[in-house]
Amino acid sequence: MKKITRIVNGRVIDPANRRDESADLWIANGQITTAQVGEATETIDASGLVVAPGLIDIHVHLREPGQSHKETIASGTRAAAAGGFTTIVAMPNTTPPADSAATITWIKEKAAREACVNVLCTGAISKGLKGEELAPFGSLFQAGVVALTDDGHCIQNHEIMRRAVEYARMFGLTVMDHCQDYSIVGDGIMHEGEWSLRLGLPGWPRAGEEMIVARNIMLAELCDSPIHCQHISSSGSVRLIREARARGVKISGEVCAHHIALTDATLAAFDTNFKMNPPLRTQEDIDAIIKGIADGTLTILCSDHAPHASYEKEVEIDHAPFGITGLETQFAIFHDVLVHQREAIDLPRLIALFTSEPAALLKLDRGTLGIGAPADIVLIDPRLDWTFDKDQSASLSKNTPFHGHNWRGRAVRTIVRGETVWSLPT
Amino acid sequence: MSSWKRKDLTGLDELDADEITFLLDTARAFKGVGKRSLKKVPALRGKTLVNFFVEPSTRTRTSFEIAAMRLSADVVNISATASSLQKGETLKDTALNLQALQADIIVLRHSSPGSSRFLAERLESSIINAGDGAHEHPTQGLLDIFTIREKFGRIEGLNVSIVGDILFSRVARSNIFGLLKLGAKVTLVGPSTLVPKSFEKLGVRVIHRIDDVLAEADVVNLLRIQHERQRKEYFPGLGEYVALFGLTKARAAKLKPSCLIMHPGPINRGIEIDSDVADGAQSVILEQVTNGIAVRMAVLYSCAGGAGVPS
Numbered sequence: 001m002k003k004i005t006r007i008v009n010g011r012v013i014d015p016a017n018r019r020d021e022s023a024d025l026w027i028a029n030g031q032i033t034t035a036q037v038g039e040a041t042e043t044i045d046a047s048g049l050v051v052a053p054g055l056i057d058i059h060v061h062l063r064e065p066g067q068s069h070k071e072t073i074a075s076g077t078r079a080a081a082a083g084g085f086t087t088i089v090a091m092p093n094t095t096p097p098a099d100s101a102a103t104i105t106w107i108k109e110k111a112a113r114e115a116c117v118n119v120l121c122t123g124a125i126s127k128g129l130k131g132e133e134l135a136p137f138g139s140l141f142q143a144g145v146v147a148l149t150d151d152g153h154c155i156q157n158h159e160i161m162r163r164a165v166e167y168a169r170m171f172g173l174t175v176m177d178h179c180q181d182y183s184i185v186g187d188g189i190m191h192e193g194e195w196s197l198r199l200g201l202p203g204w205p206r207a208g209e210e211m212i213v214a215r216n217i218m219l220a221e222l223c224d225s226p227i228h229c230q231h232i233s234s235s236g237s238v239r240l241i242r243e244a245r246a247r248g249v250k251i252s253g254e255v256c257a258h259h260i261a262l263t264d265a266t267l268a269a270f271d272t273n274f275k276m277n278p279p280l281r282t283q284e285d286i287d288a289i290i291k292g293i294a295d296g297t298l299t300i301l302c303s304d305h306a307p308h309a310s311y312e313k314e315v316e317i318d319h320a321p322f323g324i325t326g327l328e329t330q331f332a333i334f335h336d337v338l339v340h341q342r343e344a345i346d347l348p349r350l351i352a353l354f355t356s357e358p359a360a361l362l363k364l365d366r367g368t369l370g371i372g373a374p375a376d377i378v379l380i381d382p383r384l385d386w387t388f389d390k391d392q393s394a395s396l397s398k399n400t401p402f403h404g405h406n407w408r409g410r411a412v413r414t415i416v417r418g419e420t421v422w423s424l425p426t
Numbered sequence: 427m428s429s430w431k432r433k434d435l436t437g438l439d440e441l442d443a444d445e446i447t448f449l450l451d452t453a454r455a456f457k458g459v460g461k462r463s464l465k466k467v468p469a470l471r472g473k474t475l476v477n478f479f480v481e482p483s484t485r486t487r488t489s490f491e492i493a494a495m496r497l498s499a500d501v502v503n504i505s506a507t508a509s510s511l512q513k514g515e516t517l518k519d520t521a522l523n524l525q526a527l528q529a530d531i532i533v534l535r536h537s538s539p540g541s542s543r544f545l546a547e548r549l550e551s552s553i554i555n556a557g558d559g560a561h562e563h564p565t566q567g568l569l570d571i572f573t574i575r576e577k578f579g580r581i582e583g584l585n586v587s588i589v590g591d592i593l594f595s596r597v598a599r600s601n602i603f604g605l606l607k608l609g610a611k612v613t614l615v616g617p618s619t620l621v622p623k624s625f626e627k628l629g630v631r632v633i634h635r636i637d638d639v640l641a642e643a644d645v646v647n648l649l650r651i652q653h654e655r656q657r658k659e660y661f662p663g664l665g666e667y668v669a670l671f672g673l674t675k676a677r678a679a680k681l682k683p684s685c686l687i688m689h690p691g692p693i694n695r696g697i698e699i700d701s702d703v704a705d706g707a708q709s710v711i712l713e714q715v716t717n718g719i720a721v722r723m724a725v726l727y728s729c730a731g732g733a734g735v736p737s
Contacts, residue, residue: 194628200562200594200596201540270544
């Protein structure tokens with residue numbers, strides 16, 4: 001008998017189709033369908049819950065191939081499902097880097113076997129992520145990448161970046177950039193300010209990000225082609241992007257949850273779970289970023305999920321790798337801070353930032369509950385107060401600064417192509 | 427009266443004024459031991475101290491070694507070249523091995539800020555920070571403060587100027603934290619690259635003309651200036667540094683007669699300090715070295731819970 005699922009009593013929020021209403025949602029053949037297809041074989045009660053398109057995270061490190069001691073496609077996608085994400089975009093700084101069609105194909109085949117949510121790939125901008133020669137965008141595109149980035153690295157040579165953006169345009173691929181000027185940042189570890197002076201740690205000044213954001217604005221304008229600025233951390237970057245977008249420049253920016261939840265003061269105990277790149281900054285930056293999200297300057301929310309083994313993180317702070325996990329915590333943090341505490345945006349806009357916005361940026365056929373769309377759905381309880389326990393995390397790695405933190409709101413059930421891949425244990 | 431409850435000394439930033447005063451008072455009691463013909467007390471008899479120096483140092487290591495010996499502790503020195511860190515062992519594993527070897531006290535010198543705290547949170551042994559990168563060098567800060575307090579009888583209200591490479595100086599940070607807690611007025615002096623204005627957020631004054639502080643200073647603490655290694659983009663050269671910030675004879679003549687001239691050593695004669703000024707009547711540079719032993723005895727004794735403090 002054909003499986004027909006009916007999700008009842010929920011509040012359907014589907015920004016791509018401008019829907020926010022109490023309605024039932026029908027699923028057949030793994031697709032969203034109309035109500036008339038037949039008798040439901042499965043009924044899901046969504047009383048008190050929001051029914052939304054499955055969330056999309058365009059900035060995830062899945063660590064395969066080559067770093068499976070940190071994370072695997074299997075464990076990383078389980079963590080994604082537990083966070084309400086049905087589609088995640090993997091960064092290319094693997095071992096080897098994803099700078100060839102062969103590696104992309106390997107990832108896609110492994111994901112087809114092991115992933116419980118959709119895994120999309122980015123290709124490297126430069127061969128070996130070295131910032132010197134362009135990777136083969138044409139064959140990467142044919143292999144199915146959805147964007148190009150050297151994430152974790154930043155192309156310092158403006159001419160190479162210019163040609164990358166121009167060449168990517170031929171394939172309709174967005175170039176995403178980790179904005180960091182190496183000569184200014186040097187061996188910087190944390191935000192340059194009062195706390196870096198107090199702790200004697202090398203500073204990573206705002207200008208190190210803003211210079212490259214400004215560069216990207218100029219190149220997006222020169223090439224009339226999109227550049228997406230990853231993990232914006234600085235107030236000045238928000239201002240630059242706002243001004244450029246007002247002029248019609250094809251520039252966009254994304255925000256990680258930790259950059260609106262934590263300040264540089266949290267480094268006081270030298271805990272490496274507060275070390276990430278770009279670094280945690282000040283309340284002024286947090287306020288500017290939240291304002292940027294509220295006024296439409298910053299259109300993408302993400303985790304920069306960056307798992308590392310405990311033995312790699314539990315070292316001297318200047319030796320520790322940058323990055324923290326985030327797939328399971330980010331939605332709750334963004335919801336708690338942006339919607340609940342600060343009332344900067346409403347719940348439908350929050351969902352748009354996780355669905356229709358990333359889908360539009362990368363031209364994905366996801367992030368919608370339109371008839372015929374893949375039945376990737378998340379059920380969200382916006383009133384649930386909960387506490388994050390890293391030991392319950394599905395990620396292989398536990399490098400999180402959020403152990404024991406409380407938030408309001410979270411995903412409670414994640415559905416991919418009509419199948420429930422995760423639900424909150426009761 | 428014991429306001430000391432800690433097993434470790436990782437920095438002065440986390441201490442309160444009472445704790446700092448307690449260590450200074452304890453150091454005063456121990457200073458007398460060095461004046462005896464038999465320079466030894468049994469306070470840490472049977473305890474094992476490891477000087478674990480992952481960065482080279484002769485002066486600080488020797489001072490800790492003498493301090494430990496005067497307290498009757500058994501002392502082992504481990505240097506970077508001999509240590510397993512060279513073979514890829516992590517700091518945590520090396521330290522766990524030292525604990526397994528039943529070290530009661532580990533004195534750590536390491537290039538990473540926070541490295542002492544990292545060990546203190548993970549080991550039962552007492553961890554004494556002998557310098558963690560540019561973060562803190564608490565016993566140097568304490569011995570500087572001890573020397574000032576011995577001369578003036580107080581710290582509160584004194585004008586202390588610290589001159590030189592503040593940005594990269596753990597000595598400066600420990601002095602700043604300790605002096606401010608005890609009520610001194612601290613002024614940082616040096617090139618705007620090495621003494622950024624943002625230091626004022628810590629509660630100090632920042633000045634880029636040394637001549638502006640000479641007349642008012644009760645203490646001038648000169649830090650060793652380095653140009654040879656990684657500081658080339660911070661100032662043009664030592665000649666210009668001497669011209670702008672060196673404590674020359676002419677500048678020293680503008681100091682109050684009571685003003686102390688200090689330096690954590692090793693000094694660069696003719697660079698941050700004129701050679702004659704270093705040897706002059708106002709210089710307490712060698713007294714600092716002697717006081718360092720008493721201060722380190724106090725720190726080791728307080729953290730490692732010995733018995734037999736001299737009255």
